[in-house]
Amino acid sequence: MYFHVQQLINEIEQDEPDPAAANALQEGLGGQFGEMRTMMQYLFQSMNFRGPSAKPYKDLIQGIGTEEISHVELIGTTISRLLDGSPRYQGKPTDPVDAPGAKGAIPLNIALSESNIHHYLVGAQGAMPVDAAGNPWLGSYVYNSGNLVLDLLYNLMLESTGRLQKCRLYEMTDNKTARSTISYLIVRDQAHENAYAKALETLGVNWRTSLPIPKTNAEKFPEVARLLEMGLQSKQYSFDLTNLSEAGRIFQGMSPSNDGTKLDASEQAPVGVPMTIAPERFEEFSPGADTELQELIEATAAMEMADIERTFGEMS
The missing domain is CATH 1.20.5 (Single alpha-helices involved in coiled-coils or other helix-helix interfaces)
Structure with missing residues (x-):
């Protein structure tokens, strides 16, 4: 069973709307290596897992998959906030529904040039299950071979590619709303790299100096550096209310990233931050x-x- 605590897993900073950044972030949500992919891949792997003696590996994959649900929520909410509002419309709750278009105003004109038009035309200024080019998310992205080593190798590649893309996304925008989420996901992707790398270490793989992937000097990004100082790249949560998870048997010892930190699987879940519901969008009739x-x-x-x-x- 899954329970929902009505808090976001990380704080989203406030800044101006930025539809172009929102569209770029769609790749991190609904792209081939985005958060919807990791969520679905790990949950299917854990649901289909075979071999009771290998339960610690199932628990590790399931815990990360559960966290990915919160990442989908986080990045989707971020996209919605980046789209929230039209620079030319300052409507009030007391306005009639046709007021946004009165006197020749075109409050959604930004949809024609600065973003994915479907954000405004179909989604009412909200996130969609698509990539940055508007292609829909596909279930065929999910890799679930049933072979433990193959799945772990594929998962490490998935986290590494996701981290690479998020480092690129960081350098595409200076919007604080976008960067607060991108930075958090860069660090958590590294934590998941460490998790799958450590799991493979227990199966005989020696990473030596390979991790983290990519070697981007992301620690120089100020928002990332703050999270690294908190050790967030070396924590993994169980999200297990029953304390039956055995993932800590794998996620322990020195980090495979060779950054001098120790892996810590002692926390059930992060504290989280308060959630707020977005305001009405009168020009969208939403x-x-x-x-x-x-x-x-x-x-x-x-x-x-x-x-x-x-x-x-x-x-x-």
């Missing part, structure tokens, strides 16, 4: 709830909360 609908929505939410509190007790 969510498109008039007064009567809004009243129904609020009444339904109150009923659901009452049911939850009856089942689990009062929520603080």
Whole structure:
């Protein structure tokens, strides 16, 4: 079972909307080496895992796959925030729904030149399951051979390629919203490189000086350096409420990245940061709830909360 804590795994800094950066980040979400790929690949590998004696490897793959769900949430939310707002529209909640286009205004004109038009035409200024060229995410990306060594090798390649692309993304934009997420994912991709490399070490592979891949001097990026100082590249979480994960039997000892740090699998999950729901976008008619609908929505939410509190007790 999977449980959702309504917090983001990392803080997203505030900056101006940047549709071009949002489109570039789509590669890190729905591209061949993006977060949707890692999430689906590791979860399918863990679901299809065979061999009870190899449970620590299953737990390692499953823990990383569970973290990748939060990465999909993080990068998708970041894309949405980078798209959130139109420079030429300053609408108010009291405006009628046709006000954005009144007097010849074209509040979505930025969609024609600065981004993926589908972000505005189809997605209401939100992330989509596509790459930076607009190609849809494909289930055929998922690699699940059933062979432990092959899967671990492929996973290491996947994390390394993802880290390479995110280092390139970092150098494509100076937007703080984009960079806060890109930097976090650069460091966590290195942690996952370390996890799969350590797993392969237990199976006889000696990495010596190969890691991290790529050798990009990413530690010189100020946002990355802060996270490295926190040791985030050498932590792996279990996301296991029952404390049955055996991944710590693998994720231990000195880091394969040869950076002098020790691997630490003692934490169940990171603390997380508060989540906020994006404001309405009147020019997109999103969510498109008039007064009567809004009243129904609020009444339904109150009923659901009452049911939850009856089942689990009062929520603080």
